[in-house]
Amino acid sequence: MNPVSTVFRKELLDVLRDRRTLVFMLVLPTLAIPAIMWVTTEMMTHFIDKLAKERVDILVINPQVALEVTEELAARADPKGRAMELVEVLRRQGLSEKELARTKGEPRRFAKLLEEKGIDKEKLLKEIRSVVGEGEFDAEPRSILAQAYPPNFRIITPEDLKVSAEVLADPAKKEEFLTEAIRSGKIAAAVEFEKETTRLLNEYSTASIAIYYLQSVDRSEAARNGLSRVFKGMGRKLVTRRVSDKELPAGFARPYKLDVKKLPGPGPLVKLLSQMLPYMILIFAFLGAVYPAIDLGAGEKERGTLETLLVAPVSRLSLVLGKFLVILCAALTSALLATVSLALSLNIGVFSELAELGGSSFSLGVIEIIAVLSMIIPVAAIFSSLLLALSIFAKSFKEGQSYAAPLQFLIIMPAFVSFVPGVKLDWVMASIPVVNISLALKEIFTGNLDRHWYHVGLIFVSTTIVASLLLLFATRWFQREEVLFRN
Amino acid sequence: MADTAEYVDKKNRKGMKDEKGVEDEKGVKDEKGVEDEKKEGVIADSLTKVFKTRKGGEVRAVDSVSFRAYFGEVYGLLGINGAGKTTVLRMLSTMLTPTSGSVSICGFDVQENPRGVRERIGFMSTATSLYGRLTAREMVTYFGRLNGMSAGAIQTRIDELFDLFEMKEFADRRCDKLSTGMKQKVSIVRTVLHDPEVLIFDEPTAGLDVLTSRTIVDFVRDCRARNKCVIFSTHIMEEVEKLCDRVGVIHEGRLLADDRLEDMLKGSEAHRVEEAFVSLVGKQERSGK
Numbered sequence: 001m002n003p004v005s006t007v008f009r010k011e012l013l014d015v016l017r018d019r020r021t022l023v024f025m026l027v028l029p030t031l032a033i034p035a036i037m038w039v040t041t042e043m044m045t046h047f048i049d050k051l052a053k054e055r056v057d058i059l060v061i062n063p064q065v066a067l068e069v070t071e072e073l074a075a076r077a078d079p080k081g082r083a084m085e086l087v088e089v090l091r092r093q094g095l096s097e098k099e100l101a102r103t104k105g106e107p108r109r110f111a112k113l114l115e116e117k118g119i120d121k122e123k124l125l126k127e128i129r130s131v132v133g134e135g136e137f138d139a140e141p142r143s144i145l146a147q148a149y150p151p152n153f154r155i156i157t158p159e160d161l162k163v164s165a166e167v168l169a170d171p172a173k174k175e176e177f178l179t180e181a182i183r184s185g186k187i188a189a190a191v192e193f194e195k196e197t198t199r200l201l202n203e204y205s206t207a208s209i210a211i212y213y214l215q216s217v218d219r220s221e222a223a224r225n226g227l228s229r230v231f232k233g234m235g236r237k238l239v240t241r242r243v244s245d246k247e248l249p250a251g252f253a254r255p256y257k258l259d260v261k262k263l264p265g266p267g268p269l270v271k272l273l274s275q276m277l278p279y280m281i282l283i284f285a286f287l288g289a290v291y292p293a294i295d296l297g298a299g300e301k302e303r304g305t306l307e308t309l310l311v312a313p314v315s316r317l318s319l320v321l322g323k324f325l326v327i328l329c330a331a332l333t334s335a336l337l338a339t340v341s342l343a344l345s346l347n348i349g350v351f352s353e354l355a356e357l358g359g360s361s362f363s364l365g366v367i368e369i370i371a372v373l374s375m376i377i378p379v380a381a382i383f384s385s386l387l388l389a390l391s392i393f394a395k396s397f398k399e400g401q402s403y404a405a406p407l408q409f410l411i412i413m414p415a416f417v418s419f420v421p422g423v424k425l426d427w428v429m430a431s432i433p434v435v436n437i438s439l440a441l442k443e444i445f446t447g448n449l450d451r452h453w454y455h456v457g458l459i460f461v462s463t464t465i466v467a468s469l470l471l472l473f474a475t476r477w478f479q480r481e482e483v484l485f486r487n
Numbered sequence: 488m489a490d491t492a493e494y495v496d497k498k499n500r501k502g503m504k505d506e507k508g509v510e511d512e513k514g515v516k517d518e519k520g521v522e523d524e525k526k527e528g529v530i531a532d533s534l535t536k537v538f539k540t541r542k543g544g545e546v547r548a549v550d551s552v553s554f555r556a557y558f559g560e561v562y563g564l565l566g567i568n569g570a571g572k573t574t575v576l577r578m579l580s581t582m583l584t585p586t587s588g589s590v591s592i593c594g595f596d597v598q599e600n601p602r603g604v605r606e607r608i609g610f611m612s613t614a615t616s617l618y619g620r621l622t623a624r625e626m627v628t629y630f631g632r633l634n635g636m637s638a639g640a641i642q643t644r645i646d647e648l649f650d651l652f653e654m655k656e657f658a659d660r661r662c663d664k665l666s667t668g669m670k671q672k673v674s675i676v677r678t679v680l681h682d683p684e685v686l687i688f689d690e691p692t693a694g695l696d697v698l699t700s701r702t703i704v705d706f707v708r709d710c711r712a713r714n715k716c717v718i719f720s721t722h723i724m725e726e727v728e729k730l731c732d733r734v735g736v737i738h739e740g741r742l743l744a745d746d747r748l749e750d751m752l753k754g755s756e757a758h759r760v761e762e763a764f765v766s767l768v769g770k771q772e773r774s775g776k
Contacts, residue, residue: 304616312633313605
């Protein structure tokens with residue numbers, strides 16, 4: 001039998017019996033990604049929802065200067081008062097309050113409800129717009145819900161907080177008081193009207209409204225967003241009234257109507273995957289190779305089997321090749337499992353947050369798969385030969401691990417480039433190791449292989465050359481006495 | 488312990504070339520004329536190894552060591568820890584390249600034909616070094632394959648040797664689940680599976696209890712009985728007395744004595760190897776100062 005295949009078969013058997021390797025090669029890539037994503041997205045949704053549903057107090061510093069505005073604000077911000085109109089809209093579409101309540105404000109449930117009822121989202125949106133005015137929202141369930149579920153505010157006045165007029169009259173003291181009130185959780189934000197608000201509004205002029213909030217407090221930031229939205233809606237309604245008062249055409253206050261149309265193409269899911277997959281593939285190709293590499297090199301020294309192996313009448317190249325191929329297999333298995341696991345869990349839509357993204361599902365053609373493999377195999381070969389060389393140098397398993405750890409950082413950082421928006425795959429990027437693979441994979445996953453085939457070709461050739469040189473280097477090291485017998 | 492005397496030389500059965508007769512054209516006769524019919528398995532000539540230290544200095548780990556080891560004899564390399572025993576044995580077994588000097592094993596030069604040398608030697612160090620996740624059978628088979636044996640030849644030898652060393656019951660158990668004694672036997676079988684002509688043992692009994700080191704000692708005797716050339720390094724004086732025909736005393740990289748055991752004892756007027764060793768090393772240290 002060919003000595004390379006003898007070494008390969010023995011090392012493969014050895015590695016497959018090692019639990020540590022199995023965990024890193026099989027279990028981690030298959031289960032860890034879906035698990036981590038599931039936990040994080042579920043936690044985020046949970047806390048965001050909690051924040052949205054929490055009822056917070058908004059202090060109106062001087063309600064007396066704009067009584068009508070304050071009243072309307074209170075009505076709009078109160079889920080009962082303000083949403084009555086909206087609930088009416090939804091009811092006209094055949095959605096009862098009870099059914100709405102059952103969605104608990106979750107976009108996924110709401111989308112399902114709309115589907116069950118056969119309600120056209122566009123039509124619903126039109127109705128909502130007629131009530132809340134033109135807004136920067138679209139027909140996605142999340143957006144509709146944001147309108148249907150108002151910010152949960154209770155409007156309070158300075159008397160409620162028992163704060164004296166002097167404090168509020170002094171700008172410095174007022175700031176100090178508001179900061180403390182928000183930090184202590186008494187209020188989430190504060191609103192102050194211009195003194196002449198009523199007169200200015202009656203004169204068809206502009207009245208300024210100050211919103212005080214604390215950026216470092218999440219609920220304060222959320223309250224600011226809610227207030228902006230409410231005031232925007234109120235402003236739109238006022239404009240409509242002014243236009244009709246002056247008997248102006250409806251288009252007077254709305255010279256442009258934006259009609260944003262999505263062209264068919266990769267949806268948000270594809271975009272997300274094309275960012276995540278290159279990173280995941282690189283990380284897991286590395287992680288999958290670490291343990292077998294350390295075991296097959298430094299492990300021989302630690303067990304004391306190295307000498308026996310070196311005395312066998314087999315060329316050092318055969319030994320290195322056999323070991324290298326096992327490590328490469330482990331790296332590729334780990335990377336491919338991670339890819340499949342991530343793509344599957346996103347396509348099946350296990351995650352409420354991500355399932356909403358929708359769009360076209362993620363699939364690759366034969367050419368793309370070949371291109372992806374032509375990127376993954378040589379870069380996995382680089383990791384494998386590099387790790388094997390380090391492992392041969394290391395005196396023990398522990399020493400091997402201490403070399404692999406910093407190397408991991410060297411991989412993670414350039415691999416992360418797929419997440420950086422606006423970085424294009426050009427000739428410069430194509431010549432930076434790891435970065436080039438990350439970007440090339442991103443382009444292939446986004447469906448841009450046709451525009452980048454020459455980059456992909458160059459990266460394949462250069463990465464293969466680097467991998468071969470590193471393998472040659474590992475073989476050299478396996479012949480050097482001072483590397484093999486460092487003690 | 489199985490009586491290994493019944494174990495006959497199966498060299499011609501495994502299909503490897505028998506190099507007997509090739510190795511000894513220049514066979515030098517022992518000066519006392521006793522060794523007429525004995526042939527050299529190992530000839531080490533002015534063997535020197537210099538290691539470079541990290542600070543740019545040099546360490547002469549082995550300094551012009553010359554000796555001959557014969558078939559049918561056990562050559563003991565005796566020295567304290569750090570004397571240079573392991574370095575000598577690593578040069579004999581092609582792991583290290585000599586800085587100067589030469590080694591020939593069965594007529595093959597270590598530097599010119601390392602592969603020829605490797606095919607003819609069996610090397611065993613601290614005997615428990617096995618692949619823990621492989622079974623005894625897999626472990627032995629792997630090295631059989633690396634030594635170029637056919638599947639059939641490996642199977643025949645395994646059957647024969649596992650039977651001889653009473654290893655059948657744990658043949659398919661993983662090595663890390665074996666007792667020290669069992670591991671010892673796996674190591675021995677691994678070393679002799681391809682039936683090497685020269686056997687090199689680097690302190691094989693280090694750290695073993697009396698019973699397990701007996702397995703080794705019996706095995707070494709058996710190798711001698713089958714006309715193998717055995718090189719055995721140790722720092723245990725009694726082992727030398729029990730096993731060795733010839734002794735090389737190595738200290739600080741130099742061979743202080745290289746003689747038949749009884750001649751060495753006579754020469755130093757000592758009754759025990761220990762006394763002889765101490766007197767030799769003492770002389771060296773004094774002359775060194």
